[in-house]
Amino acid sequence: MLHWLNMGGYWSYVWASYALTAVVVALNVASARRDFRAAVRDARRRAEQRRGAA
Amino acid sequence: MSVVAASRVSPWRAGLLLVQRDLRLGMRRPGEWLQPLVFFLVVTTLFPLATDPQLSRLRDMAPAALWVAALLSSLLALELLFREDSQDGSLEQLAVSGLPLAWLLLAKCCVHWLLTGLPLVLVAPLVATALGAPYAAIAGVLGALLAGSVTLSLVGAVGAGLTLGLRRGGVLLALLVLPLAVPVLIFGARATALAIALEPMDAPMYLLAAIAVLSATLAPLAAAAAVRISLE
Amino acid sequence: MTSLESRLNWTWFHRFGSPPYFYRIAGILIPWFAWLAAVAGAAGLVGGLVLAPPDYQQGEGYRIIFVHVPTAVLSTLAYAVMATASAVGLIWRMNVAHAVAASCATIGAWFTVVALVTGSLWGRPMWGTYWAWDPRLTSELVLLFLYLGYLGLRGAIDDSARADRACAVLALVGVINLPIIHYSVDWWNSLHQGHTLLKLGKPSMPASMLVPLLLMMLAFTLYFAAIMLTRARGEILRRERSARWISEATGA
Numbered sequence: 001m002l003h004w005l006n007m008g009g010y011w012s013y014v015w016a017s018y019a020l021t022a023v024v025v026a027l028n029v030a031s032a033r034r035d036f037r038a039a040v041r042d043a044r045r046r047a048e049q050r051r052g053a054a
Numbered sequence: 055m056s057v058v059a060a061s062r063v064s065p066w067r068a069g070l071l072l073v074q075r076d077l078r079l080g081m082r083r084p085g086e087w088l089q090p091l092v093f094f095l096v097v098t099t100l101f102p103l104a105t106d107p108q109l110s111r112l113r114d115m116a117p118a119a120l121w122v123a124a125l126l127s128s129l130l131a132l133e134l135l136f137r138e139d140s141q142d143g144s145l146e147q148l149a150v151s152g153l154p155l156a157w158l159l160l161a162k163c164c165v166h167w168l169l170t171g172l173p174l175v176l177v178a179p180l181v182a183t184a185l186g187a188p189y190a191a192i193a194g195v196l197g198a199l200l201a202g203s204v205t206l207s208l209v210g211a212v213g214a215g216l217t218l219g220l221r222r223g224g225v226l227l228a229l230l231v232l233p234l235a236v237p238v239l240i241f242g243a244r245a246t247a248l249a250i251a252l253e254p255m256d257a258p259m260y261l262l263a264a265i266a267v268l269s270a271t272l273a274p275l276a277a278a279a280a281v282r283i284s285l286e
Numbered sequence: 287m288t289s290l291e292s293r294l295n296w297t298w299f300h301r302f303g304s305p306p307y308f309y310r311i312a313g314i315l316i317p318w319f320a321w322l323a324a325v326a327g328a329a330g331l332v333g334g335l336v337l338a339p340p341d342y343q344q345g346e347g348y349r350i351i352f353v354h355v356p357t358a359v360l361s362t363l364a365y366a367v368m369a370t371a372s373a374v375g376l377i378w379r380m381n382v383a384h385a386v387a388a389s390c391a392t393i394g395a396w397f398t399v400v401a402l403v404t405g406s407l408w409g410r411p412m413w414g415t416y417w418a419w420d421p422r423l424t425s426e427l428v429l430l431f432l433y434l435g436y437l438g439l440r441g442a443i444d445d446s447a448r449a450d451r452a453c454a455v456l457a458l459v460g461v462i463n464l465p466i467i468h469y470s471v472d473w474w475n476s477l478h479q480g481h482t483l484l485k486l487g488k489p490s491m492p493a494s495m496l497v498p499l500l501l502m503m504l505a506f507t508l509y510f511a512a513i514m515l516t517r518a519r520g521e522i523l524r525r526e527r528s529a530r531w532i533s534e535a536t537g538a
Contacts, residue, residue, distance in 0.1 A: 008346030039520035047533040233431040237470035
């Protein structure tokens with residue numbers, strides 16, 4: 001198990017790569033979802049304004 | 055001074071008129087067009103100042119210094135391409151004139167190159183010699199920079215069209231054009247290096263020339279599309 | 287009209303160009319892509335990190351390829367999708383296509399960053415230095431600059447229609463330039479005898495390494511699709527300012 005974590009001595013490079021990838025993957029999921037939710041909120045607000053003005 | 059905008063004028067004649075007009079306008083403010091040239095000289099002077107100015111070492115650095123300076127100075131010069139015409143509405147006139155915009159923009163690029171690219175090409179042998187290049191290399195240096203500067207003007211026109219009228223347009227223009235200029239830089243610097251080493255420079259020269267021809271065909275079309283998009 | 291006939295006369299194409307249709311279909315596809323990506327990714331990680339044997343030359347260090355190669359390939363694929371969508375948007379004047387193009391840029395740029403960093407981390411034990419101007423990484427760096435330029439242009443233009451079309455032109459100019467840039471960098475590198483990332487030749491790669499790699503490729507591709515479609519739905523909402531279908535679709 002320890003040998004696996006050590007990655008034959010390359011642990012810092014291998015795990016740093018995977019960590020970065022994981023962070024970027026998570027970041028983009030959060031960012032895309034946040035962006036979408038904001039767009040939905042804006043669309044709803046605009047629809048209400050139009051209904052209010054009508 | 056407006057370009058005659060009517061379908062009775064042939065595109066060829068319109069192009070010629072545009073070239074004459076731009077040349078005349080350019081000659082009225084020579085200071086503007088000389089600035090990129092001065093910038094080129096200043097930048098190439100910075101390189102020896104930044105390092106040990108022994109000619110043998112400068113010779114190694116000369117292609118890189120020449121081409122980076124040429125690239126940066128052509129970026130600066132691009133501001134001049136559309137600025138006047140977009141401000142006084144002539145660019146819109148050209149766009150709605152019914153004449154092929156790509157052709158008209160090619161004419162503008164020609165003049166732009168004559169006023170900004172050509173002086174650079176002519177001064178380059180001087181600079182190259184100052185950076186340690188042998189006299190026999192001058193023809194090669196001239197040739198490479200000729201092809202390269204033409205491409206830079208053309209590709210830069212596309213960027214200038216896209217960033218027309220934008221705030222912070224200058225920096226954005228650099229960011230857009232420089233990656234596209236990487237092949238010119240690579241082949242041009244290599245051609246110059248071979249010229250300075252007095253070796254045959256055919257391969258990169260052919261590639262440079264090919265890129266220049268490709269740019270001359272495609273860039274005006276892209277620039278015309280870009281200008282139309284920016285003017286809407 | 288039978289479905290075969292409609293497929294033959296491009297109805298499907300224009301149907302995808304219809305914002306409400308695309309919005310709905312994308313909404314259905316996204317969770318599927320996301321979950322499949324997670325499953326494929328988990329399988330790929332187990333296969334790559336645990337099951338695959340160490341490489342003859344590089345020991346355990348080669349395992350970085352299971353993230354480096356997919357992100358590098360996807361960074362180029364994302365640009366290709368962006369350019370294609372841009373072309374469609376310009377030619378057919380389709381808002382949906384422009385929305386797709388805009389959605390590829392950020393994720394594509396991030397993939398490029400990850401490819402560069404993981405490539406450099408892979409290179410460090412192999413070359414002894416983090417950055418050795420290897421041609422593939424250098425091309426990748428120029429690709430990052432192309433993405434950043436695209437994002438910069440989009441951010442600098444306020445009018446959304448002008449931004450869409452200007453960025454479309456830029457994406458097309460970039461995609462034409464990409465092979466030239468790639469070729470020139472390869473040519474430059476061959477002159478100066480630079481280092482190249484050790485090629486783990488795919489045909490000669492044992493199945494125990496190839497399968498996890500393909501699984502990771504699949505996972506990242508599905509992930510890209512999910513992210514891109516999520517953003518595209520948001521972009522479509524923003525572009526279809528006052529369309530009636532929006533109130534229904536967003537439950538307003």
